Amino acid sequence: ExxxxxxxxxxxxxxxxxxxxxxxxxxxxxxxxxxxxxxxxxxxxxxxxxxxxxxxxxxxxxKPELVTPDALRLGLDTKKLGQNICYRETVDSTQKVAHRLAQEGCEEGTLVIAEEQVGGRGRLNRAWHSPKTTGIWMSLVLRPQIPPHEAPQLTLLSAVAIVQAIEEITDIKVDIKWPNDILINGKKLVGILTEMQADADQIHSVIIGMGINVNQQEADFNDELSSIATSLSIEKGEKISRATLVQAILKRLEELYYQYLKAGFAPIKILWEAYAITIGRNIIARTLKGSIEGLAKGITPEGTLMLEDLEGKMHYIYSADIEL
Ligand code: BT5
Missing domain, CATH: 1.10.10.10 (Winged helix-like DNA-binding domain superfamily/Winged helix DNA-binding domain)
Structure with missing residues (x-):
């Protein structure tokens, strides 16, 4: 073939x-x-x-524009993030490769990126559709010195970085849905998967998986996805350079990450709130323990969702699927 x-x-x-x-x-x-x-x-x-x-x-x-190390390095303005790149044409999941590299002691900021994933995954092992050369499928290895329970903050931080980069490159306004989705008009554009290698009190590495729909056309989405997913190109009506977008994301992510390590989550929280559509609305949060319906009051200083149920009782939610 x-x-x-x-x-x-x-x-x-x-x-x-x-x-x-x-x-x-x-x-x-x-x-x-x-x-x-x-x-x-x-x-x-x-x-x-x-x-x-x-x-x-x-x-x-x-020819298709690829996200090879050469294409990514030309014009990459970061000190650490993406300075070490592991590129694959086809991969099971960039997340798996990144876990392995992290375990082998790769340097912080190592980026795993692929043109195509055949076993891309979301949370709870759900499939993540990652067709060839149309999207950004990448995983970044970080080694923050923070307590393990604070690692989910990096999901929110990454969402802010991606939103800012998308606005910079495409002028498209997008929304963040807590905890890990970026939407345009209610349709999913980006999914983020944060995983870590840690013991009880120490993080060894955090692996941030980012899936971004860039140049798919409507016909590229299957029946299940076509009603819930979209791409930048569908919204903008033109093709967008994936390499340029990756560079912008890494730059923003690096700025926010070092700010976060110095000043904590508070400044990130303010930025995040400006893009969040979940807050101040009636939502249903589906967790593994069951569903809770109520008013999303905000996030705590730690990044946990505060949900006031119909009886006025406050719930603190660490992970869920949110229905708006
Ligand atoms: C996520 O999970 O949204 C996290 C997705 C992370 C993907 C990246 S790609 C690079 C790295 N390598 C990996 O293997 N994964 C990461 P979750 O919130 O569980 O949402 C999953 C759901 O999103 C699925 O059940 C589908 O309904 C939907 N979905 C699947 N593929 C999609 C796509 N390309 N665009 C929009 N929605 C999609």
Whole structure:
């Protein structure tokens, strides 16, 4: 399969004529015209922009923009975050790779990023749809000296960094839904998964997994997701450079992270509240212990959600799925 792909791409890039006819492709690859069409469609799915003109054939307009270390380093303005990059074309989950690297003692700020995940995961082992070259699928290794119970604050911090970077690069206004979602008009654009390696009183590493829908079109989402998910490109009506967005996220994340290590969560909390849509609304919080309905009063100085139920009793929620 990859051999066919290589041959096909070679025909487009070395061919002297601009268009490569379907017949020529089928001759050189030794496959039927229908198979040619299928290979072209596969390339399109992977982000290649191919023009088809009747009687002339196919022309390669644009290769997909990748998030290779070279592409990410050119213009990356950070001291630590993303200075060490582990890049994969295809991976089970960047989260798994990052856990392994963290265990092996990789430096703080190590970034694992992939064009595609085939086993991307959300919380509670839910599947995270991560198609090739259309989104940002990455995991960052941090080693903060904070008590383990404060690690969820890094989810909120990361959400702020991502929101600010999205606004900077695309001018699109997005909302944060506690604890780990970023939405546009109620549809999910970003999911964050914070995991850690720690013992009772000490963190060894925190792994922040970030999944960001960037250049998917509506047809790229399956039935289950099309009504609940969106991408920056769908909202903006144009393609967005993933590499530029990754760079902006790492820059903001680094600024906020060092501010957090110095000054604690309070300044981050103020920023977070400015983007949060969960607060001051009636919500349902589904936790593993059951559902609670009530008014979201805010978050505590630690980042825990305060929910006042219908009887006026206050609940402190550490993790849940929120229904608005
Ligand atoms: C999350 O979980 O939102 C955290 C997602 C973290 C993904 C990143 S990608 C890089 C790193 N490597 C990984 O393997 N994971 C991290 P949760 O709140 O549990 O939401 C999961 C739910 O979101 C699913 O059950 C779907 O309903 C929905 N979903 C799945 N894929 C989606 C997508 N691409 N866009 C929007 N929603 C999606």
């Amino acid at each position: 990859s051999e066919i792909r290589r041959k096909l791409l070679e025909m487009f890039t070395t061919g002297e004529e601009e268009y490569v006819s379907g017949q020529k492709i089928s001759d050189e690859l030794g496959c039927s015209r229908t198979a040619v069409w299928k290979h072209i469609e596969d390339l399109r799915k992977d982000g290649y922009d191919l023009e088809a003109v009747r009687r002339k054939g196919y022309k390669l307009i644009k």
